[in-house]
């Protein structure tokens with residue numbers, strides 16, 4: 088084992104990657120320098136590297152999505168316990184009942200776990216489409232658990248929900264548009280069921296953060312105040328005020344500021360009180376999602392963070408609801424939240440291997456400048472020779488200028504290919520020397536603050552951003568990412584990550600960095616020839632799996648689920664093979680058998696034309712068929 092150098096410790100590693108911030112107690116570093124998972128409760132921890140070697144022994148290769156069942160259970164328990172505690176402390180006279188929004192991760196195994204772990208809290212499900220309602224109706228067993236139906240509903244959707252009510256489930260239709268009530272009215276009359284109704288509010292409150300446009304007057308969904316009165320009047324006319332029991336809003340996901348959460352609860356509770364006065368039966372306030380995850384561990388109102396704890400969230404919600412209803416002496420309702428992100432984010436880690444690196448290093452530089460070199464190259468050479476700690480800024484400026492000019496002259500044919508290559512090498516070498524001087528002499532030059540941002544390598548990761556981290560690409564979501572091992576060594580390089588799609592967007596170049604809002608590169612270790620280098624992308628359990636797409640036909644990764652036992656051992660609960668090339672070709676409507684047949688006849692033509700022998704054809708066909716059945720990612 089590597090000896091840790093005196094000036095580098097596990098503490099330093101933990102600090103530069105911020106793992107003790109965003110890790111929320113679930114992730115940490117072991118004395119061996121490996122990332123470990125700690126399932127709450129037991130003090131035991133499991134090294135991700137041990138899980139990886141267990142996987143490899145079973146023939147499961149990276150990239151792989153690792154799910155840790157305990158962490159979902161733990162988050163679900165914390166949410167329910169926190170509300171319970173707040174309710175008890177404040178003597179609130181209602182209860183809390185959560186529903187999990189299926190859209191956050193519809194994978195059967197995830198929903199099964201939620202149904203199983205959630206049963207003891209009567210944690211229900213939220214459905215936003217017919218397909219999701221079908222999942223909810225099959226997966227929820229206790230009629231005490233709630234089912235909340237949001238989204239646009241057609242006749243079939245409504246019939247499904249009404250069947251559920253007939254079966255004894257508390258299945259709410261949340262009315263999102265004024266016309267929806269008419270359809271619900273018609274279908275419930277036809278089936279002879281009294282529906283459970285809710286109304287989705289359009290609040291004037293808006294939340295800062297990424298989803299700020301989901302709230303406010305311009306939000307896509309929900310009834311305006313006057314539409315709400317119209318719907319309530321229609322419900323009244325039909326004699327169905329006893330059916331109207333729930334108010335719902337969803338301000339957006341990942342709300343970083345507790346003030347916005349309080350404001351939305353306050354406004355909603357005012358609507359609630361008014362509904363009671365209108366004669367509606369009521370009994371439920373549904374606060375939607377929005378409970379944030381601290382992706383960067385900064386505990387601030389930055390969009391990738393949150394400035395509140397779970398206990399503060401629960402206490403504030405209960406406090407605000409109580410305050411307003413107590414003023415009017417109204418009964419305390421059941422509080423529902425639809426937290427998805429906060430429950431699921433921690434439970435999955437994407438693990439990939441680094442295939443190669445493009446180092447930011449100067450290529451070979453000769454002993455002397457070649458005789459025919461143009462003036463510009465000569466200047467660049469002299470700049471390199473003359474760097475001292477007194478003229479750093481000047482040398483840097485000159486290097487930038489001469490390199491740019493060399494590139495220009497190349498375009499005009501005045502600089503040759505080899506001269507341009509030498510110019511680029513000299514430039515990199517100058518930047519490296521400047522940086523080394525700055526660090527050695529501890530020079531502070533504000534103009535060169537972001538010089539470090541130029542000095543990164545590109546590490547090629549065996550994964551697809553589009554398949555596995557769609558939010559990183561689509562909405563610039565920052566996920567904490569770090570090497571899974573080698574933390575006894577000080578990272579000696581900085582890198583950004585490119586995936587294997589060869590799309591210029593297929594990269595990760597924004598990182599958790601507590602010194603600036605967002606880091607532009609990540610400290611990493613030099614690659615070794617004889618050793619894999621594994622990177623983990625954390626907190627990817629929410630939204631990433633089914634939002635991902637088949638860009639470049641890179642398919643689903645392998646998925647492995649583990650359960651960590653009390654004694655610190657772990658079990659492989661489930662393994663799911665990722666998509667094969669055969670699978671992804673079928674998704675885009677190819678008939679793989681037909682492709683094989685076509686390739687076979689192409690090869691036959693080559694035999695006829697004497698380009699290859701029949702034996703060569705046979706070997707080629709075998710390769711072709713093996714490939715089509717293989718993994719879509721880089722295989723070793």
Ligand SMILES: *Cc1c(COP(=O)(O)O)cnc(C)c1O
Pocket residue numbers: 188190191213237337339340341375376377378425426427428429629
């Ligand atoms: C997406 C969504 C949620 C989940 O929000 P999180 O921020 O992930 O908790 C809840 N309710 C509705 C209506 C949603 O659309």
